[in-house]
Amino acid sequence: MSNQSKLPIKLTASRRFAFSGLSRIVTAASIGLCLATGATAQSIATDVGASERINIAGQLSTLSQRIIASACNLNSGITVRESQAVLQISAQQFGVISEALLHGNRGMGVLGDETRARTLQVIDELNTAWGPLLEQATATAVAADDTAQIKALADQSDPLLRTANILVSEITGQYADPVALLHADALLIDLSGRQRTLAAQMSKNVCLIASGINVEEAQAELAKSAKLFSDTLSALRNGLESVGVRPPPTERIEEGLQFAVEEWDAVQPLLAQVQNGETIDQAARQRLFFAFLGIESRMNNVTVQYDKNSKLGL
Template sequence: MKKIPKCSLAFPAAIVALGLHGAIAQAAMQSQVEPAGLVIEDVGAGERINFAGKLRMLSQRISASACYYVNGVGGDGSRSALTTSTAEFEKIVKALQYGDESIGIIGPEERRKTLVQIEKLQAVWGPIKTASEAILEGDDHQANILHIAENNMPLLDEAKLLVSEIVGQYSNPAEMLQSDAMLIDISGRQRMLTQKMSKESCGISTKINAMGSADALTGTMNMFETSLIALKDGFPNAGINPPPTDEIQAGLDVVYEDWTTAKAKLETVVAGGQLSVDQMNAIFDGLNVTLKDMNDVVMLYTAAAKSAI
């Protein structure tokens, strides 16, 4: 197995930043072995964790694609990304609230605490959705991109809180092991980090300060690399197991190759280098490839978690 060179950021600092160890540990303490003969209803636990985690990514993908689109970068690709991401965010929020068997989320949410967090998320999401749709319709780009720039991080924060609620709720040993829930969540967070880096790079390059800074981009890059190493090699002290299947290992190898290419371009942004439109296009396209490959890994983790029970 090929080892990834270690980056400078200590594992615990980045992994603990997930904020989910407490939720998973609490779920482990509260969960009891189910009585023999009890039928466990499939409510799509893995899918709920996966798609809740995807909201984090979409909060950043909407911001990144809006930034690139209003600055004439990415062509039809940035417009398409903004369109599909806005629609998908709305679809997932509704699925988590009401259920959607087409994406494996079975039945409506019934837990009051989770529903309250969904409502908090929707309160921030509504105006961002309106701004995104206005940009696509050609309305006042400056005011709408500023709203997205200033509110995408509060949206991400609410999405993180929702993920924490859902991981704690659905990581029941009868439905999913806590260690598997963590792998799905961390790999899912990697998707978000690809788009956060994309957004921050665009913000730096186009002087939209609320979108990102060199310090913020450096921190996001370190977190992505640290988490990728932990997923690929395992990090038992943080509760992260090595890849459970050869297919997942191969998928992480692909993501690492993507990352090697993307990292070099992002380091130019951090260093303050002036980027051409072609270079900005390369970052936008490259991180979207990394997103796709990371999403494939998340789906493999979700499938592996189901087969482990």
């Protein structure tokens, strides 16, 4: 298959693939993100989707990393059908979320056009950077072992993520209004949402290291992301009063975070091998790819629960 063969960017195309149980769950959770919180927002007349905007803006950061992770694994011939499907879904989701932030999407709980000039500027910058990366990522051929292509994607990763994180910060500052969303709730939504991004970022870096691409940079970033994920998970699970992080406000959130802790603990032995520079085989790479997708999905569910809980006092 030529490197120039492009995958059709259609959500329906992913239905042709036979998924394992885990990947079906992960994919369904990813698709469901766009509809997970809309009904709650629609019931509150004064809310234009403040918490939903923070939530889905954070998902753009996640997608900026997930699409590179899936392209890297596809290029290496790792979990081909699942990598291909995740790549397609990520491409489709980015466009849907970006459009919702610009013009609203009632089904996602985002109401009305964005009017703030600075927010519009950052969305435009993000879309401009996303275009070339998307074109390169969706041109990935199965098991092509094209390190130059994946390196080109990896080199765009950090600038794209920085812009996506700036957008999250802008939207959080803009919409964390006590009338619709308390700052404490906005912080919890932001932090749990960033855990999704860290999971996707670690998945990307594991693949880069195993593929021999930007190894030193990827190892440094992996170590940093792993520590931040672990520290943030502990803060969310137990609370951290010094920085304003409250303990889990509901039993469902507490259970979700506990599951995330268990899944994170389970991935540590393989992750340690990668961090120590040990070679891992194809089966181990597959397990890590699915594990990080699972952790991302788990943290997405927690973020949605934080979102819903933020509206209970309105």
